[in-house]
Amino acid sequence: MEFFHEPKIDFLGKKWYFLAFSLVFSVAGVLSMLFWHGIPLGVDFRGGTLVYVKFSHAPDDNSIRASLQKANLQRARIQRYGPPANNEVLIDLDVRETSEKALDQGKVQIINALETNAPAGKQDLNNSSSLTIANYLLEKDPLRAGTDANQRYSAQAQAIVNYRDKVKGGVLSSIDELKSAADPAVVSVLPDGFYVSDFAVRNVEIVGPQVGSQLRKQALLATVYSLAGMLVYLGFRFEWIYGVAAVVTVFHDTLITVGAFSLTNKEISLTVIAAILTLIGYSNNDTIVIFDRIRENLKLMRREKLSDIVNRSINQTLSRTILTAGLTFLTVLALYLFGGEVLHGFSFALVIGILIGTYSSIAIAAPILVAYQDWRSTRGRQPVMVAAGGAKAKPPQPKSVASNR
Amino acid sequence: MNKNLGWKLGLVFATLLFFLFGIFGIPKGFSGRSLLASLQDRIHLGLDLKGGTHLILQVQVNDAVNGDSDRAVDRLKEDLRTHKINYTEITKPDPANTPDQIVLKGVPPESSSDLRNIVSDRLPEYDLRSGAENTWIFSMKPQYMADLKNRAVTQAIETIRNRIDQLGVSEPIIQEHGLGQYQILVQLPGVDDPARVKEIMQSTAMLEIKQVLGGPYTSEQEAITQQPNGILPPDSMLLKFNGIGRTSENSEEWYLVTRSSAVAGGDLRAGGASVGRDTNTNAPDVNFTLTNEGGRKFAAFTGAHVNDRLAVVLDNKVREVATINEQIHDQGRISGGGMTEQTAKDLALVLNSGALPASIKYLEERTVGPSLGSDSIRAGVQAAIIGMLAVLVFMLVYYRGAGINADVALILNLIILLGFLGYSGATLTLPGIAGVILTVGMGVDSNVLIFERIREELRNGKTPPSAVEQGFSHAWITIVDTHVTTIVSAAILFLFGTGPVKGFAVTLTFGLLANLFTAVFVSRMIFDWILSRKQRGEALSI
Numbered sequence: 033m034e035f036f037h038e039p040k041i042d043f044l045g046k047k048w049y050f051l052a053f054s055l056v057f058s059v060a061g062v063l064s065m066l067f068w069h070g071i072p073l074g075v076d077f078r079g080g081t082l083v084y085v086k087f088s089h090a091p092d093d094n095s096i097r098a099s100l101q102k103a104n105l106q107r108a109r110i111q112r113y114g115p116p117a118n119n120e121v122l123i124d125l126d127v128r129e130t131s132e133k134a135l136d137q138g139k140v141q142i143i144n145a146l147e148t149n150a151p152a153g154k155q156d157l158n159n160s161s162s163l164t165i166a167n168y169l170l171e172k173d174p175l176r177a178g179t180d181a182n183q184r185y186s187a188q189a190q191a192i193v194n195y196r197d198k199v200k201g202g203v204l205s206s207i208d209e210l211k212s213a214a215d216p217a218v219v220s221v222l223p224d225g226f227y228v229s230d231f232a233v234r235n236v237e238i239v240g241p242q243v244g245s246q247l248r249k250q251a252l253l254a255t256v257y258s259l260a261g262m263l264v265y266l267g268f269r270f271e272w273i274y275g276v277a278a279v280v281t282v283f284h285d286t287l288i289t290v291g292a293f294s295l296t297n298k299e300i301s302l303t304v305i306a307a308i309l310t311l312i313g314y315s316n317n318d319t320i321v322i323f324d325r326i327r328e329n330l331k332l333m334r335r336e337k338l339s340d341i342v343n344r345s346i347n348q349t350l351s352r353t354i355l356t357a358g359l360t361f362l363t364v365l366a367l368y369l370f371g372g373e374v375l376h377g378f379s380f381a382l383v384i385g386i387l388i389g390t391y392s393s394i395a396i397a398a399p400i401l402v403a404y405q406d407w408r409s410t411r412g413r414q415p416v417m418v419a420a421g422g423a424k425a426k427p428p429q430p431k432s433v434a435s436n437r
Numbered sequence: 438m439n440k441n442l443g444w445k446l447g448l449v450f451a452t453l454l455f456f457l458f459g460i461f462g463i464p465k466g467f468s469g470r471s472l473l474a475s476l477q478d479r480i481h482l483g484l485d486l487k488g489g490t491h492l493i494l495q496v497q498v499n500d501a502v503n504g505d506s507d508r509a510v511d512r513l514k515e516d517l518r519t520h521k522i523n524y525t526e527i528t529k530p531d532p533a534n535t536p537d538q539i540v541l542k543g544v545p546p547e548s549s550s551d552l553r554n555i556v557s558d559r560l561p562e563y564d565l566r567s568g569a570e571n572t573w574i575f576s577m578k579p580q581y582m583a584d585l586k587n588r589a590v591t592q593a594i595e596t597i598r599n600r601i602d603q604l605g606v607s608e609p610i611i612q613e614h615g616l617g618q619y620q621i622l623v624q625l626p627g628v629d630d631p632a633r634v635k636e637i638m639q640s641t642a643m644l645e646i647k648q649v650l651g652g653p654y655t656s657e658q659e660a661i662t663q664q665p666n667g668i669l670p671p672d673s674m675l676l677k678f679n680g681i682g683r684t685s686e687n688s689e690e691w692y693l694v695t696r697s698s699a700v701a702g703g704d705l706r707a708g709g710a711s712v713g714r715d716t717n718t719n720a721p722d723v724n725f726t727l728t729n730e731g732g733r734k735f736a737a738f739t740g741a742h743v744n745d746r747l748a749v750v751l752d753n754k755v756r757e758v759a760t761i762n763e764q765i766h767d768q769g770r771i772s773g774g775g776m777t778e779q780t781a782k783d784l785a786l787v788l789n790s791g792a793l794p795a796s797i798k799y800l801e802e803r804t805v806g807p808s809l810g811s812d813s814i815r816a817g818v819q820a821a822i823i824g825m826l827a828v829l830v831f832m833l834v835y836y837r838g839a840g841i842n843a844d845v846a847l848i849l850n851l852i853i854l855l856g857f858l859g860y861s862g863a864t865l866t867l868p869g870i871a872g873v874i875l876t877v878g879m880g881v882d883s884n885v886l887i888f889e890r891i892r893e894e895l896r897n898g899k900t901p902p903s904a905v906e907q908g909f910s911h912a913w914i915t916i917v918d919t920h921v922t923t924i925v926s927a928a929i930l931f932l933f934g935t936g937p938v939k940g941f942a943v944t945l946t947f948g949l950l951a952n953l954f955t956a957v958f959v960s961r962m963i964f965d966w967i968l969s970r971k972q973r974g975e976a977l978s979i
Contacts, residue, residue: 265922359882
């Protein structure tokens, strides 16, 4: 089977279309970053409190908002999270309500606000840890356990919690449901100390403002270091202009990916930065493969114009470029579709980035090389397109310089 | 050629067995369930997959510096007295920002050489310089201060570990975090309700016994106005009362106490705190015993202050006020504060585990409930299997015979990666699973690169053996280049990232390193084996 049989597409001839395409997307992203959504930062970078709550029934945003306002949490943002069938809601307090002193105040406040009809003196079974349950059982001692009481009740509590979390997805709708999971005697004493609310807290993220700004700085530094690392490595392996072309290309990919987050108003979290750094490495792959081929062809075809060589190199590697990008895209798509809500931003960045990265290694990186050479020849200088070669030991090959004219 | 193939095959099988052992250990059985159990034994799951709490703490190292300079002030006063050097005032001008600075005022010029001698003898860790009008400024030597701060962090880690160990949290991670910002990372697997643990960790458990100079007052303001001239006497401080016996819930009580302590945290005997019951109210309380040294100090203090009052101060709050009836040797007790059995137990725990050298502040808290963790595992594994199957099937369809080759290499790649996770004890996080999936996608790149090159060489009329030879040798440089760039990104990610993101960097890096072996060495070996069985001129299935 073969998708591309010796293609002969004039990629360089279409460079103005490519440029227009890239400009439209980059400018749209930059405009959105500047004037529309800004760069939507996740809680990791802006600081704040996020509480992910799962309800046993379809959540009603208005009643949640009402109970939060009663607890004086005016600025809380309420958002649906994940597929509707999961009944999940994300409650977001911004950093002004996350005071440095009491970092988890917001969380406690949210939980208390949602416990609208809590019976006095009882604990919420849906939001209790197995330790709490075990302590309670130890006190009640429904099994009349002897010396091994500690162990037995821990095991019972663990079974209850496991049933709640693994079978019921975190929320019990009544204590009776536990009858299949724990000892009947144990279940029968639970209602004296516990009740079940209609929600459970699945995940809490609290980031203080100090950590937020620290992480922002780190993420920016990491991105810059990655780009610099690419520049240095490619400059060392090829000519510096190859490094510059590759880094400009990758910067273009990063810009468009971040722009896509801004346009769709998706939040950029730590894992999204991880995806972007991966992309910086990955989208260089295609560029390197093409550059490698250009270098090889420069040695073989000394009489031809650089633009012809570049075109031929792109065509020769086209099959490989499309195939590998396609296969990586396939795996990333699987991640995007089936990887769950937590990885959503991460896989979104990869989906966008791999598409753009593949496109740009053909449409941006190679034309930069050619444009640079044209610019040099209009300035009346000898074009420097020495095939530097992997081996530093090789002497420079002036012949290829001369023959390029 | 065949002999060569033999040892290569042996090497590949040895690798396979070695890393399979890394994944499963010696399996207890070969049913799906017991294999899964051995897998879970070997590969550690990150907090985001098994649920738990992740905390970042800031050690307020200036507290430790303040403590040291407070003691220096005490020592200095004593020495100035014994050497009969006069002075008007000794202060710390700005404890919050420059906790290491001490200012000594009004020393007569003729005493300055004596002062220098005292400092070089008794306070060698301080630099002394003279200011205007007989003022002397002490500041801590930078090296000493840096050591002090680092020691505070190490000691805090030690203390927190002690406390958490006693709580019975399994496999906690407690380590320094970041680069020289005096932060501590604490990970508590399985703890999804961190409130109590946080309280226990945060309690500095700084126990002091001080002399009461006045009180109770109903507010800080009232306490100050009641003093002569409306200023607090020298070397005294106001502390809030937080015990039983308050007149009502909402009223406050303040006591004026000495700044210096008769007994401080270090004087507590290790393991000397225990939970008891108040003889009158039957409420839980905590009894403590002092060390020999501390007992001597306490006996001297109580002997000298019969009929005065003393305050038991915990974390800068007065917990107990009592009149000294007679000399006491080494016993004390803390009650009040509305203690329940549980809080009394926790208090005894923190007292026994030792005081924190400095207070701590929480910077970050992430809690993943176990239900979310298991959902994430399910989703991650599902995505991994679907993504991988898609790649495997595609390779088979597109490259036919050579597709089997690529698939074998990919599967071996995965086995090496998982085996590495088992051996190294690196944790598998949800982004780590994503890293595994990406490794599959990116790893197959090498195969495609080689195969496309072989096809090209075949089209150019080369014989299968030489096309394979050329394909591998041309693709090799490119493969190294592409791997290096991705690994450079991953390495930077590893340096800058935390927790889950680090897990991603680890799996991606190791996956790609293993890929160099599988996609080049193993895949080449399979080609050689196929070619060795073919007749000359027979076509290669690719």
